[in-house]
Amino acid sequence: MTPEKTDSSKRLSSVKAACDKAPAGPKKDRALRHYQAAEKAHQASDYSETNKELDAATKAIS
Numbered sequence: 001m002t003p004e005k006t007d008s009s010k011r012l013s014s015v016k017a018a019c020d021k022a023p024a025g026p027k028k029d030r031a032l033r034h035y036q037a038a039e040k041a042h043q044a045s046d047y048s049e050t051n052k053e054l055d056a057a058t059k060a061i062s
Helices: 003-021 026-043 047-061
Strands: none
Touching: 003 026, 003 047, 026 047
8 A cells, every 4th residue: 555545545535533423404415425435435446635625525514
C-alpha cells in the first residue's frame, strides 16, 4: 500500500465513525454524502479528491 492510500484509509474510518456518532439531521446527511463521495474517489485511487471530500464531511458535522 502506498502512504497516500494508507492515510486515506485511516481517515475514511475516522470520518465514518464521526458521521455515525453525529446526531440525525441535515448536517449528518450532508456529511454522509461527502463521505460516500470520498469512498468513490478512494476506490478510483484519487487520493486528493478523497481528502477533499473527507475534509468537507468533517466540516459538515462540526
